[in-house]
Amino acid sequence: MVVKVTSICCIGAGYVGGPTMAMIALKCPHIKVTVVDISQPRIDAWNSDELPIYEPGLDEIVKQCRGKNLFFTTDVEGAIAESEMIFVSVNTPTKKTGLGKGKAADLTYWESAARTIAAVSKTNKIIVEKSTVPVRTAEAIEKVLQRNCNTSGVRFDILSNPEFLAEGTAMDDLTAPDRVLIGGKIEGQEGTDAVASLVEVYANWVPQERIITANLWSAELSKLAANAFLAQRISSINSMSALCEATGADVSQVAYALGKDSRIGPKFLNASVGFGGSCFQKDILNLAYICECHGLTEVADYWYSVVGMNDYQKNRFVKRVVSAMFNTIRNKKICMLGFAFKKDTGDTREAPAIDVGNGLIEDGARLAIYDPKVSDAQIAMDMGAGMSNITTYKSHIEALRDAHAVCVMTEWDEFKSYDWGEIYGVMQKPAFVFDGRLILDHDKLREIGFIVYALGKPIEPFLRSAEGN
Ligand code: NAD
Ligand code: UGA
Numbered sequence: 001m002v003v004k005v006t007s008i009c010c011i012g013a014g015y016v017g018g019p020t021m022a023m024i025a026l027k028c029p030h031i032k033v034t035v036v037d038i039s040q041p042r043i044d045a046w047n048s049d050e051l052p053i054y055e056p057g058l059d060e061i062v063k064q065c066r067g068k069n070l071f072f073t074t075d076v077e078g079a080i081a082e083s084e085m086i087f088v089s090v091n092t093p094t095k096k097t098g099l100g101k102g103k104a105a106d107l108t109y110w111e112s113a114a115r116t117i118a119a120v121s122k123t124n125k126i127i128v129e130k131s132t133v134p135v136r137t138a139e140a141i142e143k144v145l146q147r148n149c150n151t152s153g154v155r156f157d158i159l160s161n162p163e164f165l166a167e168g169t170a171m172d173d174l175t176a177p178d179r180v181l182i183g184g185k186i187e188g189q190e191g192t193d194a195v196a197s198l199v200e201v202y203a204n205w206v207p208q209e210r211i212i213t214a215n216l217w218s219a220e221l222s223k224l225a226a227n228a229f230l231a232q233r234i235s236s237i238n239s240m241s242a243l244c245e246a247t248g249a250d251v252s253q254v255a256y257a258l259g260k261d262s263r264i265g266p267k268f269l270n271a272s273v274g275f276g277g278s279c280f281q282k283d284i285l286n287l288a289y290i291c292e293c294h295g296l297t298e299v300a301d302y303w304y305s306v307v308g309m310n311d312y313q314k315n316r317f318v319k320r321v322v323s324a325m326f327n328t329i330r331n332k333k334i335c336m337l338g339f340a341f342k343k344d345t346g347d348t349r350e351a352p353a354i355d356v357g358n359g360l361i362e363d364g365a366r367l368a369i370y371d372p373k374v375s376d377a378q379i380a381m382d383m384g385a386g387m388s389n390i391t392t393y394k395s396h397i398e399a400l401r402d403a404h405a406v407c408v409m410t411e412w413d414e415f416k417s418y419d420w421g422e423i424y425g426v427m428q429k430p431a432f433v434f435d436g437r438l439i440l441d442h443d444k445l446r447e448i449g450f451i452v453y454a455l456g457k458p459i460e461p462f463l464r465s466a467e468g469n
Pocket of ligand 1: 011012014036038039089091092131132163164165166278279
């Protein structure tokens with residue numbers, strides 16, 4: 001029987017749980033959506049005027065639906081008990097210890113959520129994997145649910161519904177997704193019915209042809225594969241950026257030419273100081289680890305190399321800064337513009353600014369950091385002991401005053417509209433710009449007097465001679 005869902009619970013009020021549930025609440029006014037979390041501060045923030053995450057368009061939707069059909073609470077058990085469909089959107093970070101440490105996904109939070117579901121469920125539930133998980137996780141979760149439920153006759157149908165939103169554009173991605181993927185046990189009637197229940201939820205705003213169904217394992221694997229393919233494109237263009245610098249080619253021109261090939265397409269070909277974010281690295285390592293576990297060493301190595309290239313790119317950037325500045329940055333003030341892993345988010349997880357910042361500090365630099373959205377407390381948490389060499393600023397011009405160099409770490413739009421003539425005036429000379437995001441007007445900066453390193457672009461003579469090449 002296809003259940004027409006009227007109450008949904010989502011476990012995990014994070015970057016995925018919050019925005020996805022806000023969108024369901026907006027588009028499905030007939031469904032009561034309750035988002036739960038074990039973190040009281042996070043739930044308090046969702047219930048306040050200052051939401052715990054910054055995402056363009058999110059505030060308006062939350063304010064429109066909150067208290068009507070969208071609720072945030074720490075009453076995990078109560079919300080599970082009264083819901084027909086339960087999304088699990090908890091974090092699945094890389095394991096830090098034990099078997100597979102540094103590679104495998106840590107499913108502790110997932111299993112704990114499953115145990116709670118099993119313990120409090122007195123009626124049938126459709127369980128939706130929203131978190132990104134290793135392929136065949138649903139099998140393990142089903143066992144945990146079945147073995148821990150004390151009420152006889154309760155049925156759990158497990159679906160995989162991976163999320164493809166990107167931070168900074170989450171609300172647009174959710175409003176008009178390229179596709180919604182739903183995996184289930186479609187070989188049987190009950191599995192097919194469960195899939196149909198979730199299809200019906202999305203069909204409130206997503207065109208039917210964009211809702212695709214698959215078997216459970218294909219859906220789980222497709223999510224890991226999608227992230228691996230996207231990251232692989234960035235590592236590929238970043239590998240070209242190194243070759244461009246060595247040969248005098250221009251990576252933007254190369255990317256443009258590649259992107260015009262309709263088989264390649266233009267997206268995700270922006271060379272950068274490296275990809276960041278909570279998922280690309282974690283999901284590739286997880287994918288590679290699964291390959292290793294299946295004895296597919298060559299496949300695993302292929303994917304590890306995508307992460308390896310990303311590390312190389314961050315190291316290469318640090319080396320460029322040091323060698324350009326006469327091989328010494330000791331006690332020099334270097335301004336980092338941007339700290340978030342991409343624009344339009346305050347998220348700093350795996351941000352390249354962290355590794356680059358640590359690299360510069362190791363060489364003796366004093367860092368001045370300005371980011372329009374990242375809090376001082378977050379930077380302190382990410383940089384740890386390095387903070388003794390870091391000052392954070394609320395104004396870009398103060399961060400740049402007396403700096404020897406500026407490193408663009410995030411592609412925030414506001415950086416493009418700064419008065420770079422004024423900035424030149426307040427900096428030490430020679431004033432260096434290291435554009436790790438290729439967002440500035442390099443010719444104009446050179447006219448002003450800056451020495452410019454633009455990643456993947458022909459190296460200017462000043463830098464060539466400074467580097468002895
Ligand atoms: P997050 O850390 O922002 O949020 C996870 C939340 O789950 C936290 O608030 C945590 O307190 C809560 N939680 C953990 N265990 C719990 C439990 N047992 N009961 C109740 N709450 C619990 O993580 P996120 O960025 O939202 O990512 C969640 C999942 O979605 C991950 O698997 C990630 O790979 C995947 N994903 C993330 C993105 C993204 O853009 N961040 C996009 C697609 C998929
Ligand atoms: C990524 C995927 O794009 C989403 O589809 C996926 O749902 C999500 O991971 C996830 O699973 O968490 P996200 O990490 O939020 O989304 O942001 P992206 O836009 O993919 O950017 C990731 C990193 O790559 C950023 O640091 C960005 O600056 C960098 N990037 C992106 C480049 O360096 N070059 C590009 O051309 C594109």
